[in-house]
Amino acid sequence: MNPFEEKAQPIESALQNWKELYPKPYDKRDVDPYTKTRIILMNGTEFESNWFSHQFARHTDNNDLRRDLALAREVEKQQQLKISLLKPQNETILEHTIGYEQLAVDLTAELAKRELDCNVKTALDFALLEDFDHLYRYANLLEMEQGVYAEWLVGRYTEIMPGRPTIAHHRFPKDNVRKGINAKEADVQTVLDTMIITAAEQQTMNYYMNVTNFAASDLGRKLYQEIALVEEEHVTHYESLMDTNATWLEMLLWHEYCECYLYWSCYKTETDSRIRKFWEQNLDFEISHLHKAADLLKKYEKKDWQEVIKEGTFPEPISLHENIDYVRKILGETVQFTTVKDSYKKINALSENADFFRFQEITNPTTQIVPSHCVIETFIRRHGADYRYQVSQGPVPELRNRRQDNTSVGRKPDAAESTKFFCNED
Numbered sequence: 001m002n003p004f005e006e007k008a009q010p011i012e013s014a015l016q017n018w019k020e021l022y023p024k025p026y027d028k029r030d031v032d033p034y035t036k037t038r039i040i041l042m043n044g045t046e047f048e049s050n051w052f053s054h055q056f057a058r059h060t061d062n063n064d065l066r067r068d069l070a071l072a073r074e075v076e077k078q079q080q081l082k083i084s085l086l087k088p089q090n091e092t093i094l095e096h097t098i099g100y101e102q103l104a105v106d107l108t109a110e111l112a113k114r115e116l117d118c119n120v121k122t123a124l125d126f127a128l129l130e131d132f133d134h135l136y137r138y139a140n141l142l143e144m145e146q147g148v149y150a151e152w153l154v155g156r157y158t159e160i161m162p163g164r165p166t167i168a169h170h171r172f173p174k175d176n177v178r179k180g181i182n183a184k185e186a187d188v189q190t191v192l193d194t195m196i197i198t199a200a201e202q203q204t205m206n207y208y209m210n211v212t213n214f215a216a217s218d219l220g221r222k223l224y225q226e227i228a229l230v231e232e233e234h235v236t237h238y239e240s241l242m243d244t245n246a247t248w249l250e251m252l253l254w255h256e257y258c259e260c261y262l263y264w265s266c267y268k269t270e271t272d273s274r275i276r277k278f279w280e281q282n283l284d285f286e287i288s289h290l291h292k293a294a295d296l297l298k299k300y301e302k303k304d305w306q307e308v309i310k311e312g313t314f315p316e317p318i319s320l321h322e323n324i325d326y327v328r329k330i331l332g333e334t335v336q337f338t339t340v341k342d343s344y345k346k347i348n349a350l351s352e353n354a355d356f357f358r359f360q361e362i363t364n365p366t367t368q369i370v371p372s373h374c375v376i377e378t379f380i381r382r383h384g385a386d387y388r389y390q391v392s393q394g395p396v397p398e399l400r401n402r403r404q405d406n407t408s409v410g411r412k413p414d415a416a417e418s419t420k421f422f423c424n425e426d
Contacts, residue, residue, distance in 0.1 A: 002312040003260040004305060008291035009284060014075045021078055023278070025088035028095065033155040034320040035275055037103035038266045039086050041320075042282070044203025045196070045262050046080035049255045056248050068296060069252075072289045079282055086275070093211050094142045094220070098153045100204050101138060104131035105158055107200055109323035112330075114316075117190045118423035120241055123178050124197065125330045125421055126337065126344060127234050132327055133163035134227050136388070137372045140379045141220055143387045151389035157322035160389040162399040164335050166372035168410030169230045170363040171339060172355035176236040179342045183243035183254065183308075189315040191243065195258045196318070198238040205231035219378065222371035237339075249297045250308045256290040257309055265317035324391060332395030335410055336418035344421065348413045360411060367407045376405040 026035065053073040057066045087096060108131060112124035139150035139160045150160055183191045208228035215221040246254070263283035270276040294305040305312070337344050338356050350356055367373050376386050385402040394400050398409050398416045408415035 001264055001314050003257065003264075003287050003290055003314075004294065004312040006287050008288040011071055011075060011288050011292060014078075014285040014288065016078055016082075021082050021085075023082055023085055024274075025086050026272070026275070028088050028091045032271050033099070033102060033153065033157060034106075035270065035272050036099040037106065037320050038270065038279075039083055039275075040099055040103050040203070041107065041196075041200055042262060042266060042279075043080060043083045044199045045259055046076050046083060047203055047206065048195075048199035049259055050076050050080060051202075052251065052255050056252060059248065062300075065296065065300065068292065072292060075285060076289070079285060086278075092146065093214060094138065094146060094216075095148060095153060097138050097207075097211075098135065098142065098150045100207060101131055101135035102154045102158050103200065103320070104204060105135060105327065106320050106323050107318070108197065109326050109330075110318060110320065111193045111197055113323070113326055113424070115190065115193055116187060116424055117181065119179055120181065120190055120193060121423055122344060122421045123237060123241055124193075125334060126339065127201075127237060128327065129163040129331055129335060130166070130169050130230060130234070131163075132331070133166050133169075133372075134230070136160050136162050137166055137223060137227070137375055139389075140387045141223055141375050144375075144379050144382065145216060145220065149387075149389075154389075156389065157324075159324055159327065159391060160387070161394050162396075162406065162409075163331055164410040165399075165406055166226065166230065167364055167367065167370045167407050168338070169233065170359060171233060172359040173233070173236070175339045175341060175355060176233045176240075177342060178237060178240040180241055180244050183246055183250075186243075188309065188311055191254065192258055192261055192315065194238065194241040194243075195254065196262065198235065198242060199258075201231060201234045201238050205235050219371070219375060223375050226371045246308075247301065249293070249301055250303075253290070253293045253297055253305060253308050256286060256293045257312075259286045260290050261314050262318070264314060265319070268317040269319045328395045333419045334421055335396055335399075336416045337421070338410065346418060347411065347415070350413075356411075370407070373405055373407055380405070 050073055053069050057069050108124050108128040112121050115121040115124060142148050142150055181190060181194060205228060208224050208231055212221055212224040212228055215224050263279050263286055266279040267276060267283055270279055297303050336346050338347060364370050379386055380403055396416055399406055
């Protein structure tokens, strides 16, 4: 599909009344896990576009342009609210969190499996192991506090076991910045991948920042606090991959194109017929926004859309599904890596005074105050072993012990074996 070739309706025709804006939520007892993750993804995508539009409006003094931005932004904010209201009232914050982390794992894996830019793929693989570990930590808190087994929430499509331990995720902030792409030279799929994962991680960080103080226990509040700050690292990590040389109007076009692509992907892969119609409607809305963005680019910068997006036809749709084998491969090969500036190094290769170790001492002077570790240790004390869902023995021997939480892997030399990151072939 090429959205530039589709007929666009007037933007105002997408404005809805209060009844239209309040959808029937899904039933948490029988909803497909990937329907939930698509909802979370599109909520984040709409926020990202909306926030970009606000920032654009704050960086131009052209009121005619700001009025055009305001109209499309109102429709997109209505879209985001309607999407967020698909979540039912009886789904707890922690249950919803499991959906966020399943999305992070399976979306990241899916993007990495198709990514041809080695720099972008490595960035995805690196953070994949951290979101995978977050799922494990939250799943233990959920079972401990609410008696709910996360394996049923993820449909047993995603394993629940330790990844790179969360205690190892705390890096010196300057080491979270990656090398960016050039959108005019990069494959369209690569540009989309950087935008999609940035929006998803931004939404996750926002959610955790906002719900931390609503957690039901001190242990829960502390866990959300810790992982929210890791998600801040991930946002920095991913946003630095994006093209920084594009103009505001060029990026507006990319944002609208990305939204069209994701709604089309959701429409093509959705299994719930009611939600599928919802994605189709929103795709129509976004096509009108895309055409408007192309008109504004032509009006103010005298550029055709083809000068920004070389080929308008969409890549293959993103399909959210299980990625167990892929996650296991990355876990077994790269768990002992960290970042140093815009590169990746094994912990063994760091000097004793490396910024990573210095920041670890500041943040984690003792493991006993680290919330992610305390959650697992508390669960083990109460139940004798941690909570996991695995299809077979884990790929990292040092992370197999269910009666002791490992705080060395990923942060101490010789704590585990790792080989190297690999890149996809053309």
